[in-house]
Amino acid sequence: MEVIREAPLLRYFRWAKKFVKFVILSLLCVSFAILLLILYLRSQPLPETFVKQTTTIYASNGDVLDTMHRGENRIVVPINEISPALVDATIAIEDRTFREHYGFDWKRLAKAAYVDVINMDMRQGASTITQQLARNLYLSLDKTWERKIKEALLAIQLELNYNKDEILGMYMNQIYYGHSAYGAQAAAQTYFGKDAKDLTLAESAMLAGIPKGPSYYSPFVDFEKAKSRQKLILDAMERDEMITPKQAEQAFAEKIKLKERSASSIVEQAPYFRDYIANLVKNKYGIDEELFIHGGLKIHTTLDPVMQKKAEDIVAAVLPKDNPNLQVALVAMDPSTGYIKAMVGGRDYKQTQYNRVLGKRQPGSSFKPIMYLAALQNGYTPLTMMKSEPTVFTYDKNKQYIPSNFGGKYANAMINMREAIKTSDNIYAVKTIDFLGPQKVVDQANRLGIASTLQAVPSLALGTSPVSPLELNTAYAAIANKGEAVKPIAITSIEDNQGNILVEEKSEKTPAADPVAASLLTHLMQSVFERGGTGFRVVNELNRPVAGKTGSTDYDAWLAGFTPQLVSTVWIGYDKNQKVDDVKEGYLSKKIWAQFMESALKDQPPALFDMPAGVVSVYIDPHSGKLATENCPNPQLFYFASGTEPQDYCTDHLPANQQPTPLQPPDPSSFWQRMGSWWKPEP
Template structure:
């Protein structure tokens, strides 16, 4: 068969110029290449647009909540055994940033999530060794892996990593990627992120790291088991040298600076065991409020990186825990609970749910299984004041059998130790000595239903029944309820709903919740103040709280309460309302000595928590009259009755007659010889 070229010549067709032939071929190839380039560019652009619009998957990294006290101090950074304290990029030392980029990804600000040079070098190495040892991961790829993938060495995982890296680059700025990376990487010993690592190794914030410290820490994530200064300082220093040299190559520092940093003697904080979380009962309470009352999901709480700013005062919390520990040190099985809040805004300042969270996580601050005993009586007496009783109301202190329900039932209470004065007592003396006979007389005369209504107004939600024994605190309530109720007295009748959270922010800083505690006037201010004035007598001579009066350096009001199994001290200053309970978990009878431990806890805590705050008198509202009276006759005191006492009244209910029919001239001065300096101070203040 003849060749095609010979056939063309026989037919008279001349050969085509070879140069033109190659030119046409090149032109076709160029056109094809251009078409492929355009198609690739369009496809790439569409792919990037898709990545930009497509939502990133849910992060697989757990970001535990950060709980702060009222001063912004971190309460709990160790939930789940992990230490995480995210910080903004601006709050990280520039030395640490440069050291990390120099050793991990020197072209970080130049590539688009994937470094072509590094990738090509890694692929060649992997092919030669038939392995997958070369990661060639950029900082963006490492972040993608930490957030969304496992650490298995497979081609499929690497492909996903590359896609997620591109997606991160389309949706975040370089600084945002770097910030997330530095807050995610693992530095060993349960520390995630540079802030936690900086606090752990150097006891300083990440923003304060110098060049030597930064270059050492930047080397740890490569392999915490090998480069942690806790485990092998020689390896850590070798890695530091490598990083410093890289920083010199990239013109981040000079050779002289690198040498000085390497030679610098570093002070590494000794490795500490993971400390228990502070205020653990309060922390659990915060979780319940967030997930149950505020309807934030448990998943978001556990792993969403929430920042929860609370009302707690860590200093006051520690004082409360120390006071309980001190008073109960000789009684290993005795338990205690304390709730303290600011009556002006309802902010919970301290909460202790038991003496040892590690031994028992049950929060006794909310236990509604404990009878408040006589600490409930102020609610009875407030109800009496609301129903036109005065502090001069008298009942005789004799053994008495009371009848109720139209005489169908009887009730015979006893005083403590079955002691009776057989005298006529007024309300002040009944409160100070915690007289039971007086209290039952009062509740039956004023009405049990009305007392329950008052308790509800004060925030007591536990079950209460209209029985005479209610006056003696026979129905259980919680320390939380009692602290809130007494806070209303301190706040002149305005009840502020107790609150523990100021605000909640998500991981991006968006505010999810801001506290707006409900406030309601539930008591007449004058009646609230008269009750405060009456309860101050508990800490005066003859009162059940007098034994701790030497510990109190400021005006304070309150009420003790004791049952066979419970001891209470509930009291307040203008700034703090605090309830303390002491007892056993299994309703074991408490001894006389054990029943006296609640008051010292209250006193030591209150004085310690308010140490920096000058003593403050309770504000006297309008509608209050304070006069000296003769306790025996219940009339205004004058020269004829020197044993006078200062007493506050709701205006219009004070006595108008003098004890002996005199003019009253000099009555105040005559009565002063029997007054303490505290009575004089109160008289001066009110005048």
């Protein structure tokens, strides 16, 4: 039987037909697989990521007080707030086909794969901007095939979920530019001291070259290498017709002005206050460490940077250089709002970070005004008389307390409350708390804002229960506010990186004492700075009405006081129970306080302490305690709650058979009012 052989051409045609079918079927399968992969990737959410952003702390005037980033300084801004020149420069040098590809540059990928196969390792990179973003956001930097595959899949997901501008914006905020600067905004501020939107073409080309080798191309490290890289990028931009040859030439010739990196530019401002802010953020407002440091928060504070600088300068100038162990605390608040304006927690933050504004020490006699405020609401008047003499007090049935005056000096005569406050008479104070009962004083202190535990014993009158300078300052603010307590506020608001308000603090006033009593006390506390008062030594440093009270123990020296605009407290002492020399070292608390108050308020006119309704003013003869007449040699102006002032006239100095002629209350146009009318701030 004859076998009929198939013609070779026909056989080849049949094979070709089968091969084409196979190729078409394979392409359809691959296409279908790719389609399934795309649909799958499109349906899957991208991994969660936390982009670390720099938290910024602002002073009250909007100045940046500090940034928190712990080595990853990033300030996220939208793409339209980044210079177009920097965007173009980045595309030109990193991924020139970025606008055309879908996450991969196939030519670069093929070349990289060839080199990698030849060398049997991962030498050649071909990552697009999208791939780099995927790696930076979600993956490690390991050079493995597994990581490359994950990177490719994530790049596809990014391209499926975001448009090109969104991807570019994320990339420009993610990339590392060296010197802890992540993202275009932080980099622009680090290298040029300006915002990313304000970068010139020359600056943009230099900045775009840094990510290739942040420690190699940094203009801070090697300016010539940075210039060489800048030229390469300008040439790439010219090649891609992003700029003209003339623009490239002019940009390269432009003189680059880098941000000064002197020591003064990195000096920490208000370090104790910054630590206080960090403590509030985490412990009061419940914001965790990671969100605080890397959450891109905007924390707006009450600190007055000018006032803070004055406080720091005065402390540095007044404290003796030959006694570095002598420490200080200073805190200042606006009494009407409770806003903390200045805070100095020690003389050298680098030596010790302990914030003495928050530390508790015995306030000594600076606590007495709190007790006298309670007394003025419980039957006392500014003219209440008691004898200043050595006295033994018995309490709790059989316990004894034997206070003494400073230096063992006693009037051995009847004195009034004004004299007791002025000279800081301890006997008068303890007799007052003995009359009131210590618990009333504790309750009054708590209402004024002192939260520390106070011992309800007679010695409380002399400030034996420790309190912090911040607490004492808060209590004094309530006195300045005519009896309305204000909570101290250091943070006015906290915003997240999307602008949402997480925390907002507003001033709150709470009635804590009778306004008439608080105003009477304020007038009495002005006597501290009169001749014979414990604050008189610094009166020449003051050019405005002030009220305050000194305080001293063997280990502490205080002065707390206020004007209508500002209340501040200064403490001087040692951390390790070393005694304070009251004459030399104790005086420094008064000097710092007076210089700070005058300097802090030098741009504001002197302000009077006005009296509320229900207060009357009369002249008193201090010897008799009666209404003064024209014949009394040393009349003193006193304020009283209406109806509690003396009704009888002093007759001790009247000539025989002469009727008393009362002294009229002072003209409202007092010295300070006249001074305020012509006062002008220093230029």
